[in-house]
Amino acid sequence: MTRLSAITPSGHAHLGNHLGALRHWARSDGPDDLYFVSDLHAMTVSYNPPRLRSLTRELLAVLVASGIDPSRLCVQSDLVRELGALSWVLECTCSYGEAARMTQFKAKGGTAARLGLLTYPVLMAADILLQGASKVPVGDDQLQHVELARSLARRFNASYGEVFVVPEAVTPPTAARVRDLTSPDRKMSKSTRDAAGVVFVLDDPDLIRRKISRAVTDSLDEVAYRPETQPGVANLLEIYAACTGTSPRDLTFPTYAALKSAVADAVIEELRPIRSGVTTLLSDPAELDRIRKAGADRARTRATHRLDSALRLAGVA
């Protein structure tokens, strides 16, 4: 069983990425599991190239410092030639209607949208199929894309010959959905304009404390786990529970101030080793380059045979 997941460098990694994804990836035990920084996916909207390069490097360092085995890591663009080739084969296996039906394209697309926004689910299928991933842990918003990868794998195999593993979407084990601290009606996001509600993994302890102390609560002045009626307080309880391995329903705090102070302590401790690991890694560019190159070599080795077979069966190369 090979699992595959990615994080897009659309901004700095935040507490939600850490609690909902990265720390689970660090417990991954499949020898062929692969986690990658999906920098090619960040190009589907307007972006700044030097910033993209720097965020990609920073995210790779965050993944390593989070404890993910470096042998399971890579940067997507290091395989851009292999992925570009397979994407073309898969685009020629996919109908326009299938791509245009994707709800994310329907939500963000339009005549001015980049063509890459329409075709990026096919690139995602190439990510999955090139590595022979059998399990793809995704949230609801990405289920449709894994379905597309399944359809394309089955269609290619039936039309030209068996080469692709048909992947399966798996729902990650009740991953915490961390909410924005100032707008708890929406999830914490990398690309949110107002950073006040987002705790970034690399924020310094003082800033983390300040952001959490300003988190939106309510006027009930009662610390209870009621996500429907007290979403801000529930979010803080969930964050505390996730950091301390407890259940949000079992927690008691006398005041909102006491809750916020405990949450800040827990988050600072949770993120401290990552921040320190990233500082060390970014101060040693040669080591990060070595990790990146080794990851790219391994991923390419796994991909080449499958890509060559697909091109041959498709009647090209």
Ligand code: AQP
């Ligand atoms: N708030 C969150 N709580 C829990 N998990 C989260 N993830 C993202 N936000 C939260 C998980 O992090 C992994 C990587 O995310 P992604 O790069 O695929 O992008 P995303 O889900 O769209 O994350 P962001 O941070 O909100 O980015 P933007 O702002 O660009 O949309 C995924 O496993 C995701 O579930």
